[in-house]
Amino acid sequence: xxxxxxxxxxxxxxxxxxxxxxxxxxxxxxxxxxxxxxxxxxxxxxxxxxxxxxxxxxxxxxxxxxxxxxxxxxxxxxxxxxxxxxxxxxxxxxxxxxxxxxxxxxxxxxxxxxxxxxxxxxxxxxxxxxxxxxxxxxxxxxxxxxxxxxxxxxxxxxxxxxxxxxxxxxxxxxxxxxxxxxxxxxxxxxxxxxxxxxxxxxxxxxxxxxxxxxxxxxxxxxxxxxxxxxxxxxxxxxxxxxxxxxxxxxxxxxxxxxxxxxxxxxxxxxxxxxxxxxxxxxxxxxxxxxxxxxxxxxxxxxxxxx
Amino acid sequence: xxxxxxxxxxxxxxxxxxxxxxxxxxxxxxxxxxxxxxxxxxxxxxxxxxxxxxxxxxxxxxxxxxxxxxxxxxxxxxxxxxxxxxx
Numbered sequence: 001x002x003x004x005x006x007x008x009x010x011x012x013x014x015x016x017x018x019x020x021x022x023x024x025x026x027x028x029x030x031x032x033x034x035x036x037x038x039x040x041x042x043x044x045x046x047x048x049x050x051x052x053x054x055x056x057x058x059x060x061x062x063x064x065x066x067x068x069x070x071x072x073x074x075x076x077x078x079x080x081x082x083x084x085x086x087x088x089x090x091x092x093x094x095x096x097x098x099x100x101x102x103x104x105x106x107x108x109x110x111x112x113x114x115x116x117x118x119x120x121x122x123x124x125x126x127x128x129x130x131x132x133x134x135x136x137x138x139x140x141x142x143x144x145x146x147x148x149x150x151x152x153x154x155x156x157x158x159x160x161x162x163x164x165x166x167x168x169x170x171x172x173x174x175x176x177x178x179x180x181x182x183x184x185x186x187x188x189x190x191x192x193x194x195x196x197x198x199x200x201x202x203x204x205x206x207x208x209x210x211x212x213x214x215x216x217x218x219x220x221x222x223x224x225x226x227x228x229x230x231x232x233x234x235x236x237x238x239x240x241x242x243x244x245x246x247x248x249x250x251x252x253x254x255x256x257x258x259x260x261x262x263x264x265x266x267x268x269x270x271x272x273x274x275x276x277x278x279x280x281x282x283x284x285x286x287x288x289x290x291x292x293x294x295x296x297x298x299x300x301x302x303x304x305x306x
Numbered sequence: 307x308x309x310x311x312x313x314x315x316x317x318x319x320x321x322x323x324x325x326x327x328x329x330x331x332x333x334x335x336x337x338x339x340x341x342x343x344x345x346x347x348x349x350x351x352x353x354x355x356x357x358x359x360x361x362x363x364x365x366x367x368x369x370x371x372x373x374x375x376x377x378x379x380x381x382x383x384x385x386x387x388x389x390x391x392x393x
Binding site: 139140144147148151153161164165167168169172174231234235242243245247252255256258259260262263267269270271276277278279280281282283284285286287288289290292293294296 | 307308309310311312313315316317319320322323324325326327328329330331332333342343344345348349350351352357358359360362363364
């Protein structure tokens, strides 16, 4: 009979290992990789690597097919200290998965290296009901919903473009919405700026916007920023958010938001509208063009109505 | 549209509008897609950028006007729409 020690040694001979820094590099590179946490569900809930899917050791061979469609995709397995996962990795190799890597030192070493983890706060019965239609979508699911609830989005402008974006992002359950606008609600705004109501005329837009969002979804934490975005505050404001939605109404702001997002490495979801025409695009730093690639210079003043 | 793109980006699903400009004409009820390319001469994200911080925005007025004076090279298709003033 083989001893456990012999089994582990045998597995280590055939399973390559990578440390936490290597895994982090893989995840940041954007190359295809599937990370599987082979611990039990309660260990996973207490804290795991964000990118990881939980398939506990006992179910691994049965469920791997649904998590990894192409056996050539690199797979990184981890457990608490790297022992269960090295045996699991050997089993996957024997099933024909070409590149199966064991995370050396497991979750424990990942945490000790100071790398980020996520903890799963159980959803309330209300949340389970509210987001139940998302759970039916394989691309969202429970994991995606948790991700949305952890996400922070900055909306620049609570006007014609910011209003519908704010409503939909709150409805889907984005956890934090920064709402930045220095204006007050005007009666002329109400035929399109659906965040605000007649009773809000004269009030700051971020105030009425925050109230509407809270009423729609109490899960969304609204951060009201009752000010114009300026060169002095932009970097400090955007640093707290995962993504910026530009719903501003002037070129100066668009160039400022574009430049600041590029320099801070934040994706900028851009939109603009004029009369019956609108346009939208996404400026992702280093992945695609920016607003200046599209419009190197703003149109001369007077050419377009303000 | 912006909200949908945001959700896709947050979840890392689908194909985001990176490098594509989607235009919408409500009267004609037509959507059009224009491919966008990075401009190697872009003063911000090009190969030899001149904008490395936000000082360009500090001088009062016209801050946004500074930058390359070549026409936008990002547009791969002819007849891309003009910049829109409204928000």
